Amino acid sequence: xxxxxxxxxxxxxxxxxxxxxxxxxxxxxxxxxxxxxxxxxxxxxxxxxxxxxxxxxxxxxxxxxxxxxxxxxxxxxxxxxxxxxxxxxxxxxxxxxxxxxxxxxxxxxxxxxxxxxxxxxxxxxxxxxxxxxxxxxxxxxxxxxxxxxxxxxxxxxxxxxxxxxxxxxxxxxxxxxxxxxxxxxxxxxxxxxxxxxxxxxxxxxxxxxxxxxxxxxxxxxxxxxxxxxxxxxxxxxxxxxxxxxxxxxxxxxxxxxxxxxxxxxxxxxxxxxxxxxxxxxxxxxxxxxxxxxxxxxxxxxx
Numbered sequence: 462x463x464x465x466x467x468x469x470x471x472x473x474x475x476x477x478x479x480x481x482x483x484x485x486x487x488x489x490x491x492x493x494x495x496x497x498x499x500x501x502x503x504x505x506x507x508x509x510x511x512x513x514x515x516x517x518x519x520x521x522x523x524x525x526x527x528x529x530x531x532x533x534x535x536x537x538x539x540x541x542x543x544x545x546x547x548x549x550x551x552x553x554x555x556x557x558x559x560x561x562x563x564x565x566x567x568x569x570x571x572x573x574x575x576x577x578x579x580x581x582x583x584x585x586x587x588x589x590x591x592x593x594x595x596x597x598x599x600x601x602x603x604x605x606x607x608x609x610x611x612x613x614x615x616x617x618x619x620x621x622x623x624x625x626x627x628x629x630x631x632x633x634x635x636x637x638x639x640x641x642x643x644x645x646x647x648x649x650x651x652x653x654x655x656x657x658x659x660x661x662x663x664x665x666x667x668x669x670x671x672x673x674x675x676x677x678x679x680x681x682x683x684x685x686x687x688x689x690x691x692x693x694x695x696x697x698x699x700x701x702x703x704x705x706x707x708x709x710x711x712x713x714x715x716x717x718x719x720x721x722x723x724x725x726x727x728x729x730x731x732x733x734x735x736x737x738x739x740x741x742x743x744x745x746x747x748x749x750x751x752x753x754x755x756x757x758x759x760x761x762x763x
Contacts, residue, residue: 462493472522482742487543492525492560493517494546496534514548516560526563530556533575533734540581542600547588547602549576551734555590557602568604572596578637580630589650591628591637597650611653672682690719696726698758700751702735702743708736726762730754 462472475497481498495515496655512534532552539546545566546558554635558565572592578686580589581602588602627640636656637648647657682688697720701713713729714757720727732751739751 474517474522483537485537485539486519487539487560488541489543490519491543492539493519494537494539494560497532497538512550514546514558516546516563526556526558526560528556528560528563528565530554535576536579538579538581541583541751545602547579549579549590551575553592555579555588564589567602569600569602569605569607572598576632578628580632580634582634583632584683585590587634589634589637591630591639595639596725597637597648597653599650609651641730685716690716691723693720694725696758696762698754699727699729700739700754701729701731701734702737702739703731704735705737707737728758 462476463469464471472566474493485494487493493516495517496512512530512532514528514530514534514537516528517523518525528546528548530548530550530552532550532554534548534550536549537546539560544559546560547555548558549555553570555569555572555576556565557567557569569588569590572590572594576590576592578589578591581587582589582681586603587599587608589602590598590600597609597611598607600607626671629638630636630650631638635650637650639646639648643669646655648654649656697716699713699717701708701710703710710731717727717729730744730750732739733749735747740748
C-alpha cells in the first residue's frame with residue numbers, strides 16, 4: 462500500500478504463495494480485502510480452483526480472516542458499518558460474512574450462473590444483485606429473504622443471454638447499467654423497466670474506424686483476417702481461454718479448422734474457466750504454461 466502523493470510504501474501484506482487479484486477497502490479504511498487464486502504449488506495434486514477473500518487490518522498488515530467463497534470471486538463489497546462483507550462469484554452464490562471473525566452469516570443462492578454485479582443500498586438492509594442471465598434481484602441481506610426478482614430484463618432490441626456479461630449498479634441501487642456485445646441500456650432496479658437505451662452509440666465506428674453495421678458489411682469483411690487466413694503458411698499457436706468473452710473460443714476454432722485442413726502446422730490449447738485476462742490474472746500454473754508454450758513455439762519455428 463502506497464502514499465500516492467509521496468510514493469512512500471505505507472504497508473505490505475504478505476500473501477505468501479497466493480496470487481492477489483483484486484483489492485477493496487472498508488468504508489473506514491480499517492480493513493482491506495484481497496481475492497486470490499490458490500497457487501499450484503500449494504495444491505499440486507488436485508489443482509483446485511477455490512477462491513478466497515482475505516481480510517487484512519490496514520494499520521498493522523495483520524491477516525484477520527480467510528473467507529473461502531468456494532469459487533472464483535467476481536466482486537466484494539463492505540456494508541456501511543464495515544463489519545460485514547458481501548462476496549459474489551461464478552458459482553451463482555452471494556455470501557455475507559462477519560469480517561471480524563470470518564464466519565459465514567448468510568448465503569443467497571439460486572442465481573443463474575455467475576453474479577456479475579452487487580450493490581448494498583445505503584441506510585437499508587437491502588442488497589441488489591444482477592446475474593449473467595440478466596435477472597435483477599433485491600434481498601434483505603440481514604434475513605436472507607428475497608424481496609423481489611425480475612427475470613431476464615430486456616432492451617427494446619432484446620439482449621441475447623449469451624452476450625449478457627457486464628453490469629453496474631448505481632450507488633443508491635436504483636438503476637442498473639447493462640452492457641452486452643450489441644446493446645447498452647439502463648434499467649430501473651425496482652421495476653425492471655428500461656429507463657435509457659444507449660444502444661445507438663456508434664461504438665463500432667469509434668473503435669474500429671471502418672464504418673457501421675450492417676450498412677458497411679463489405680468494408681468489415683474486407684478488413685477481416687478470416688477472408689485471407691487461407692493464404693497463411695506460417696506455423697500458428699492458438700492459446701484460447703474458454704470463458705473469453707471478447708475473443709470467444711469459436712474464433713480460434715475457425716482458424717484452427719481452416720489452417721489444419723490446409724496442412725499448416727497449427728496447435729490449439731484451451732484453458733477451461735479462464736477469461737480474456739488469463740495472462741494477467743489467470744490461475745498461476747496456467748499463466749506459466751502459457752508462457753512456456755509461447756517460448757517453446759518460438760524456439761522451434763523462429
